[in-house]
Amino acid sequence: MTTLALVHGNGRQQDERLPAREQYISSYFGLKAEYAETICDEWVVLSEKHGLLSPTDEIAPYDASLDDYDARERSAWVTDLTASAMRFVSEDGLTSRFDEVVALTSSRYVELLSPLWTHLRSVGVEVQAPLAEQGGIATQQGWLRERIDCEETKQPDSEQTA
Numbered sequence: 758m759t760t761l762a763l764v765h766g767n768g769r770q771q772d773e774r775l776p777a778r779e780q781y782i783s784s785y786f787g788l789k790a791e792y793a794e795t796i797c798d799e800w801v802v803l804s805e806k807h808g809l810l811s812p813t814d815e816i817a818p819y820d821a822s823l824d825d826y827d828a829r830e831r832s833a834w835v836t837d838l839t840a841s842a843m844r845f846v847s848e849d850g851l852t853s854r855f856d857e858v859v860a861l862t863s864s865r866y867v868e869l870l871s872p873l874w875t876h877l878r879s880v881g882v883e884v885q886a887p888l889a890e891q892g893g894i895a896t897q898q899g900w901l902r903e904r905i906d907c908e909e910t911k912q913p914d915s916e917q918t919a
Contacts, residue, residue: 761846761855762793762800765862766810770818777802778812785894788901789861795905797859801845803866805834809841823869831869839873846882853880861901864889 768783778790781802790812793800802810806821823831847853858877860867867874867886874884891897 758856759854760797760799760857760859762789762797762859762861763803763809763842764789764793764800765866766802766804772818774815774817776813776815777804777810780816780818785898788898788905789888792861792901792905793859795908798855801842803838803862808834808838809845835869835872838870839876842873843876843880846877847880851880853877853882855882857883857885860884860886861888862886 764786766777766781766786768781768786770780771782781787781790790800800812802812802814804810804816804821805823805826806819807814807816810816823834826834843850846855846858860870860874862870864886867889877884887900888897891900
């Protein structure tokens with residue numbers, strides 16, 4: 758199974774232009790990114806300002822939140838993000854290069870992005886939103902850490918020889 762993680766880029770940011778993976782400096786974002794790097798095959802960042810980003814895309818710090826958008830602006834953001842995500846996962850619009858998408862976002866974003874989930878399912882992608890079911894951020898961080906640690910203990914020690 759090939760899995761793509763959509764990691765919401767939120768929280769504190771650095772004071773300079775950096776790759777998206779380094780721009781967001783909250784421990785919450787760090788755990789979501791670590792989960793994506795450990796558990797998933799590929800990942801992208803969801804940004805209120807930039808839409809979908811590769812973790813290596815350089816961005817300047819910004820102050821944008823969907824809380825500042827009116828209904829029309831939020832709707833346009835969702836439409837643009839859905840189109841961008843569909844181009845990323847499905848080159849022909851009929852099949853996907855991923856079997857599963859894991860949305861590492863809050864329940865609010867899961868609900869807001871329901872048009873994206875519908876489109877992904879239409880090309881055979883299973884959509885998971887595990888953090889939306891975990892309650893508050895502290896509970897979500899505990900869930901992420903537990904899954905990361907569990908996965909790391911499964912991986913063979915690279916220094917062992919057969």
